[in-house]
Amino acid sequence: MYEDVISKAFEAMKxxxxxxxxxxxxxxxxxxxxxxFLGANIENSSFGATSCxxxxxxxxxxxxxxxxxxxxxxxxxxxGKRIGTPCGICRQVLAELIPMDLPIVLSNGVxxxxxxxxxxxxxxxxxxxxx
Numbered sequence: 001m002y003e004d005v006i007s008k009a010f011e012a013m014k015x016x017x018x019x020x021x022x023x024x025x026x027x028x029x030x031x032x033x034x035x036x037f038l039g040a041n042i043e044n045s046s047f048g049a050t051s052c053x054x055x056x057x058x059x060x061x062x063x064x065x066x067x068x069x070x071x072x073x074x075x076x077x078x079x080g081k082r083i084g085t086p087c088g089i090c091r092q093v094l095a096e097l098i099p100m101d102l103p104i105v106l107s108n109g110v111x112x113x114x115x116x117x118x119x120x121x122x123x124x125x126x127x128x129x130x131x
Contacts (some may be wrong), residue, residue, distance in 0.1 A: 002105045005030045005075035006112065011104075012038035012053065013055045013077055019043060025078045027057035032072045036119065037061035058097050068098050075105040083108050095124035 005028045013026025018041055025041040039056025054076050061071065074094075078084035083106045086094060094104075100117040107113070116122065 001113075002073060002075060002103070002114070004061070004074050005036070006077060006105055006107050007055075008036050008038060009077040009107075010109070011013040012040045012057070013079065014040075015051065016040040017056065020045070020047075021025040023078065023080060023084075025076065027053040027076045029057045029074045030072045031061065031066050031070050033070070035064075035066075037066075038066065046066060054086055055093050058094065062097065063101045068102075068122060071098055073100060073103045073105060074098060074102050075107065077107045077109070080108050083111050083113050091117070091121040093120050096126055098126070108116045 008028040009026040012028055013024050014023065015027065016024035018024050020043050027039045029037040037057050037060040039053045039060055041053045043050045054074065077084060085106060095117050102116055104115050105112065106115065
């Protein structure tokens, strides 16, 4: 069902720059109008400056004028031995920038899991907490 976003995420993973961890990640955000926005993890020797694939993909999507209601799905893939899930920073970013029930497809090429932010980050801190 999500073969298109998974395939494009694996294509994006080819552009990962991961000389330190050797852990390659790709992501693909699919908009409701059928456009795809890709991201790959880009590491830096100053590890705090590293940027994850899913943040790169969602920021790419937003940079093109799309917003959370325009997004149909996101796939996040890796070359790990088990399915990789978003790190804490990415979970917080995604909790704000995608619908909480949006399908998030995770795969390592062997296993695939479909989840959402409600499952990955229950009781998320968001803009409603700032009012």
